[in-house]
Structure formats: structure tokens, C-alpha cells
Amino acid sequence: MTVILDGKALANKMQANLANEVADWKSKGYRIPKLVVILIGEDSASKVYVKNKEKSAQKIGFHSVVRRLDEAVSEAELLDIIAEYNQDETVDGILVQLPLPKHIDEENVLLAIDPKKDVDGFHPLNVGKLFVGDPDMHPCTPFGIITLLKEYNIELVGKKVVIIGRSNIVGKPLMHMMLNEDATVTITHSKTKNLKEETLTADVLVAAIGQAEFITSDYVKEGAVVIDVGMNRNSDGKLVGDVDFEDVLPKVSAITPVPGGVGPMTITMLMEQTMYQGRKHCGEESHDNK
Numbered sequence: 001m002t003v004i005l006d007g008k009a010l011a012n013k014m015q016a017n018l019a020n021e022v023a024d025w026k027s028k029g030y031r032i033p034k035l036v037v038i039l040i041g042e043d044s045a046s047k048v049y050v051k052n053k054e055k056s057a058q059k060i061g062f063h064s065v066v067r068r069l070d071e072a073v074s075e076a077e078l079l080d081i082i083a084e085y086n087q088d089e090t091v092d093g094i095l096v097q098l099p100l101p102k103h104i105d106e107e108n109v110l111l112a113i114d115p116k117k118d119v120d121g122f123h124p125l126n127v128g129k130l131f132v133g134d135p136d137m138h139p140c141t142p143f144g145i146i147t148l149l150k151e152y153n154i155e156l157v158g159k160k161v162v163i164i165g166r167s168n169i170v171g172k173p174l175m176h177m178m179l180n181e182d183a184t185v186t187i188t189h190s191k192t193k194n195l196k197e198e199t200l201t202a203d204v205l206v207a208a209i210g211q212a213e214f215i216t217s218d219y220v221k222e223g224a225v226v227i228d229v230g231m232n233r234n235s236d237g238k239l240v241g242d243v244d245f246e247d248v249l250p251k252v253s254a255i256t257p258v259p260g261g262v263g264p265m266t267i268t269m270l271m272e273q274t275m276y277q278g279r280k281h282c283g284e285e286s287h288d289n290k
């Protein structure tokens with residue numbers, strides 16, 4: 001029997017726990033954590049994602065601010081706005097929705113966010129801390145993947161993990177998190193020769209390719225665990241992952257669905273990290289963010 005790794009269910013459970021914690025804080029008179037999401041321009045996918053983040057933050061009871069900026073905003077203006085939120089002691093988390101318009105330099109923006117409010121885990125300081133095995137703020141998608149695997153007691157120590165995709169937001173940080181879990185990690189990408197030879201060795205296969213239903217059963221080892229990070233629209237307009245779910249399902253021991261797998265976990269880890277910073281900023285002693 002293949003286990004469906006239900007990201008939606010775990011997300012609901014974790015967000016309900018956060019809501020209880022926030023309610024408890026309210027009753028104790030603590031300040032409530034605040035998350036600021038900065039959205040630039042009119043990209044329709046970004047709008048949907050930001051809406052989902054806002055909904056989760058409101059459901060939990062956080063203060064949620066969405067700052068919408070015109071596509072034409074200058075980099076200097078954006079950096080000023082970030083500096084304002086850095087200085088605002090009532091703000092615990094700042095997220096600038098990516099991708100940015102072409103005239104704005106992504107590195108400058110990520111560097112401008114106070115690392116202590118960097119709930120996305122994209123600031124080079126947080127990236128470096130993850131690199132040396134002493135993470136503080138984590139990129140949310142890989143953090144959600146690790147959290148989901150732990151919830152289902154999927155062992156990572158000594159396991160062969162193959163990741164397809166080397167992005168800064170998924171593949172590379174996930175490589176470090178998997179190393180921190182004592183897995184043996186291989187990263188593959190668009191220039192990899194004989195991709196199938198690599199993926200067939202995976203105990204855990206992570207697909208972050210960006211091509212609808214690319215991974216079919218001939219890419220996966222019998223009994224493997226498959227994590228689908230993909231988010232694509234197929235020809236019928238349906239949301240599908242990078243994995244051909246129906247084809248792969250009978251061959252594997254566990255698999256994440258799309259939707260309802262990695263996506264809801266990404267948002268939940270954003271909320272967890274807002275709470276984590278809130279715990280530090282709002283008066284209670286700090287807790288581990290492991």
C-alpha cells in the first residue's frame with residue numbers, strides 16, 4: 001500500500017496548533033506576531049500565493065499586512081520600505097514575494113531584510129548558517145518537505161536522496177537540510193547526463209523540475225519515496241506536479257500529491273517561522289526552530 005503524504009492535513013494540524021498558541025498569547029496580553037508580505041506588480045500566480053498566505057495568517061490570528069506596490073516602484077523606494085519594516089518593532093516577519101520585476105536586483109532586496117525577520121530564509125546570512133549546519137531561518141519549501149517526512153517517520157539517516165533541480169529556493173537548501181539529517185545527497189539538473197540512472201538509485205526522489213508530469217514510473221526505484229515540488233497547469237488547466245502521479249503511485253512506498261502536498265507545507269512553515277520570531281520578539285523565551 002502506498003502512503004499518500006498528506007501535506008494539507010499536516011498543514012491544517014500545525015496551523016490549528018499555532019492558532020491555539022496565538023489565542024493563549026492574547027489571553028496573556030502578549031503582543032501578537034505580525035507578518036508583512038510585500039507584493040510588487042500584478043503577476044496573477046503571485047497574487048494567488050499571497051492571498052493564500054494572508055488567509056493562513058488571518059486564520060491563525062497573526063497581524064497580517066499585505067503591502068501592494070506598483071510594478072514601476074524603484075529599487076531605492078522598495079529598500080526604503082523594507083528599512084521601515086526592519087525598524088518597526090511590531091513586525092516579526094518580512095517577505096518580499098518573488099519573482100521581482102526585472103529592474104530590481106534580487107540580491108540587494110534579500111540583503112536588505114533584517115535576517116531576524118527573514119521568514120523566507122533567503123538572506124545570505126541565513127543561507128550561510130544553513131550551509132555550515134547551524135540553521136536559524138529556513139527556506140520554507142525544503143523545510144516543509146523535511147517536516148512532512150518526519151511526520152510520517154520516514155528515515156533519512158544514510159538514505160540516498162536524489163534531488164532534481166538546483167534552485168536557490170528549493171534544490172540547494174534542501175541539499176543542506178538533507179545533509180544535516182545525515183542523508184547521502186545527489187543534486188541533478190538540466191545538464192545532468194543519464195538522469196534516469198541517477199533517479200533509479202534514489203530512496204527519496206525530490207522533483208523540482210518545472211515540467212508537468214515529467215517523472216514517470218521508469219524513473220523511480222520500487223519502494224522509493226517521491227516528493228513532488230512541481231506546480232504546473234496541464235492542457236486542461238488542471239494543477240499538476242512534476243510527477244505523473246497515477247503512473248508512479250503503484251511502484252512507490254510514499255508520495256506527495258499536487259495539490260495538497262508540498263504547497264500547503266510551504267505556507268505553514270512561513271507561519272511557523274513568523275511564530276518562531278514572534279516568540280523571541282514578543283517577550284517569551286526563545287524556542288528551537290528545528
Ligand SMILES: Nc1nc(=O)c2c([nH]1)NC[C@@H]1CN(c3ccc(C(=O)N[C@@H](CCC(=O)O)C(=O)O)cc3)C=[N+]21
Pocket residue numbers: 048049052095096097098099120140231239258259260261262263264266267
Ligand atoms: N518570497 C517568496 N516566498 C515564497 O515562499 C514563494 C515566492 N516568493 N514566490 C512563489 C513561490 C511559490 N509558493 C507557493 C506556496 C504555496 C503553494 C500552495 O499552497 N499550493 C497549493 C495549491 C494552490 C492552488 O490551487 O493554486 C497546493 O499545492 O495544494 C504554492 C506555491 C511560494 N513561493
